[in-house]
Amino acid sequence: MNEFDLGIRCRRLIAMTDSSNTPGEMVSENMFLGIRESNIAAIEPYTEELWGRCKKRIDANHHVVLPGLINTHTHLAMTLFRGFEDDVPFHQWLFERILPMENELVDPDFVRVGTMLGAAESLRNGVTTINDMYFYANEIAQVCEQAGIRACVAQVWSNFPLPENKTLGTGNIVQFTERFQSLLSNWSHHSRITPTLGPHAPYTCDDDLFRAVVALSDKTGAPIHVHLSETKFEVEESLKKFSKTPVKRLADLNVLKRGTLCAHAIHCDEIDTEILRESGASVAYNPDSNLKLGSGIAPITNYLKHGIPVGLGTDGAASNNSLSIFGAMNIGAKLQKLSQHDTTAMTAPQALHAATLGGARALGLSDRIGSLEVGKRADLICIDFDQPHLQPINDPVSHLVYSATGGDVTHVICDGHIKVKDRVLQGINTAELYGKAEQWRKTLYAKLSNMKS
């Protein structure tokens, strides 16, 4: 084994390993990273000898190389709703636009087109792992497999009718269980796809549903992905109905445990936070979506102090409206400074950690991704610093968080494969994809026009 399938000459490398997490020690210069098959096989000071042993090469000579970014909460297929009826009152947007349209339109083809668009956008912008929850999980998994992105894919559960099952009744739990088991048997052995259980939220799932989810999770080891305490209203309703906060209720039902990813967790008090910490559950911080929907600012600084694993997320493109983890790092860190009245709250290294190793921990995948280490999967990205907004290079970590955007990503490697090369997506026919998205746009606006008339 003298050869590398792919070698990268890294002007600067940010490994994000635990031992390199002291600011000032995060950046190594003039490094070589060698890949064999799906894995990182070498990280060493660059030499011509190493370079000579590579079948393919990427000369990231003006670049910073870092782990692929991780989006711990999204609904990729909602790219088809991007910018659709924005800026209207929240309840009108959700209950008179998005939900009725989902019920009218969402079918397997919608999910395939929207998910592929979301996967293309994610890869193009440096995201190599996404944690998705939407309808038709098997289609989502298929598309992510095809796109070459790493994905956790939830079988969604709910007591409400869903596009994939409009007549939920007493057989609900049986049906969801069957669907999940089919997802699991199709994908559990795939190197990039992780099936998960997605009880939608405390306000859409009853206790029996949660119990069934927990039983399945305990039996199969599948992680749980759930929305939690996103709005003040949700917490107030839970207090009225159950006399406990959503966090307490899910903890009592054993939903909160190591491997459970709670999306949002905005309206949590100190008792909730202590419950989260004890449970081992993790949090996905979605600053863009939380702002755009006016939901509030999650107490992330406090979660980090408690050692709760925190990842970054974009939520769906309808409420963001992009799937940029660069955006999430930038806005996310700054919002914590505002809400804490403290410019030291959520530093750039903390934000970059949440976007990489922190996200991997939050998803229970830190044994294979989140940092650049020999033996881990080769998920990594190259960012071109030879651009005016990233000069001078006073602090590469600060620049990645506060100045860079997804457009600065030149190369993306996922599972050892080159998915973006010189800013161009590989293996995805974008012209055809945009054409299909445009067809869905026409259908969407035709339905809207019917609905309004």
Next chain:
Amino acid sequence: MNEFDLGIRCRRLIAMTDSSNTPGEMVSENMFLGIRESNIAAIEPYTEELWGRCKKRIDANHHVVLPGLINTHTHLAMTLFRGFEDDVPFHQWLFERILPMENELVDPDFVRVGTMLGAAESLRNGVTTINDMYFYANEIAQVCEQAGIRACVAQVWSNFPLPENKTLGTGNIVQFTERFQSLLSNWSHHSRITPTLGPHAPYTCDDDLFRAVVALSDKTGAPIHVHLSETKFEVEESLKKFSKTPVKRLADLNVLKRGTLCAHAIHCDEIDTEILRESGASVAYNPDSNLKLGSGIAPITNYLKHGIPVGLGTDGAASNNSLSIFGAMNIGAKLQKLSQHDTTAMTAPQALHAATLGGARALGLSDRIGSLEVGKRADLICIDFDQPHLQPINDPVSHLVYSATGGDVTHVICDGHIKVKDRVLQGINTAELYGKAEQWRKTLYAKLSNMKS
């Protein structure tokens, strides 16, 4: 005059004229825009005949064409401090890092290098007009002239020692007056450069200085550019010292008037707002900087309701850390939704307006820039929508505000000249520029190391 110097075929055109400001009527499709010398000479439905009459052509066939973005408050040269000693407590950052370093380092060469880097970054990211305030105004103007950007350049005034004048004494006002008059005589006839008066802030300028500024402004017609009510502390100190808010104090001194640009205006109550409205002064909203420094969220929604002209700004790169007006639109609109608990606060069209025609009004330049109209200066940008994060095109205005970044800008025209072509800066030697910035970085960290030891 049968020919156009430059013709642009616009798949979509957003003119931002007052008459096109109804959502739904903002976007025209398949248009032709013809330029002669510095001006827009034609905007018409595209025909092959018009296309045939152009000396040069840009085929913006997958693009949205809109007015060049306007940055109503920045300090371009501070790009050299980008990412420098971030995330430390605010007072330490400002008083133990930035200010001492400015006093130690800032000289005409620092300003030339930093300003050119800031101008390059601005143009590359679709900004064609900047409103700058820093030291060595004449150097700033020279660099902006050379870079080909449109610029308002302030002669800064202060009662505190400045890099360009470390021994301010009784001759203060005389010296500033002389400098301003020199700036004015050098640049007042230049088509792209507007000299302005920059009394730094209420907490750094005494009443006599403001009176001198107002007298000069009244005499010469030069606009005033001032920081105002950026922190709660500033307002409290003003109440203690002058028994009035900074807004009331400046109004009483006649500083607030049509043409005066107030940067920040975060901590303003209803009385302040009414004073601002009556005065005709305008506001620069700098959401990124305000967040990163934890200053607060300006009541922009309220200013817009009162008809106060509002532009967007980035502030300096040390507190942002980019000069992206796309970032400012995105974060700026979302922050208003959060602070107002209302998803309809600061809509995408309002944010785009603030970045274009609103900014032009705020700077008193709307007779020549801010919208695409025949007779106005040809300042415009092309944004490539053939990218996954801008698909499907449900709403181009929403996409520009919530999904696009500066990297999506392919062409920038300022005053009729092509400054960015296929994403590449024209007429600026970036390799040489980054080399000079790197030299300043080394000097900066050498000084820091001395200071810490």
